[in-house]
């Protein structure tokens with residue numbers, strides 16, 4: 001069996017870090033992250049594709065600074081849309097499979113329920129808008145692709161939401177967390193497992209057959225919709241009894257209490273039934289993943 005050659009972009013991010021560990025069992029991995037690669041320079045990425053000659057590209061990069069993107073639209077668009085579009089065109093020309101990740105922020109949150117794949121996006125901010133443009137470029141390129149839209153990605157890595165909560169709790173006895181934003185907390189490790197070793201073909205010769213069976217857009221996040229308040233409360237409640245941070249009081253707040261440059265959708269939780277049905281996989285409940293992430 002010929003081993004796959006896999007190009008991983010964004011190996012230092014929350015998701016990319018976990019994906020790197022999953023891809024080992026699937027083939028030869030060529031992993032890069034900023035500043036070694038810079039998605040604001042599409043030509044560099046094209047050269048990388050020419051040199052490494054991958055069978056599969058996993059794009060875990062993104063311009064994820066939602067507020068900063070409002071005043072840095074040009075770079076956000078390059079990273080989230082223009083260069084992924086360029087990558088997709090190269091994948092199409094060379095018969096390379098592409099896995100790309102997108103966001104619940106393509107939606108405006110006004111539906112009043114969980115979003116399915118055929119719901120119409122209407123992003124409220126530059127991040128969501130540029131991520132949606134990226135999805136469109138990829139699907140229009142005609143390359144073999146899977147796009148996984150996910151939500152509220154967290155990990156134990158520095159800068160991730162869990163560490164932020166612990167940092168806030170170390171310096172505040174009470175935390176005020178918004179109760180009017182609803183999403184699916186998604187453990188980066190779970191997302192990595194479900195988008196790589198669990199579903200991907202083993203061996204280069206199976207790539208085309210795989211993408212013939214599975215392609216297009218899927219919603220994939222931790223199962224269950226919760227508010228940021230409930231999520232944060234669970235993070236604290238799952239700590240061991242002996243942990244002093246467990247005494248932190250979590251109080252409700254509203255989004256209007258924290259003015260920010262970028263508007264956020266109110267209810268952008270994703271319905272992930274299509275993924276479960278097509279891949280025959282049961283997605284773990286968000287709180288089960290959270291518990292595991294805290295002991296890992």
Ligand SMILES: NC(=O)c1ccc[n+]([C@@H]2O[C@H](COP(=O)([O-])OP(=O)(O)OC[C@H]3O[C@@H](n4cnc5c(N)ncnc54)[C@H](OP(=O)(O)O)[C@@H]3O)[C@@H](O)[C@H]2O)c1
Nearest residue numbers: 012013014015034038039061062064101103150151152153
């Ligand atoms: N985080 C969330 O809550 C969330 C929610 C929904 C969807 N998503 C999507 O999930 C995917 C993974 O997100 P994540 O949480 O793992 O994000 P992350 O931790 O911010 O990782 C993104 C990676 O992209 C890299 N990057 C940024 N600008 C770059 C550039 N110009 N050139 C090359 N690399 C660049 C970052 O490098 P630096 O760290 O050096 O900047 C980082 O390694 C993304 O597609 C994101 O849109 C995330």
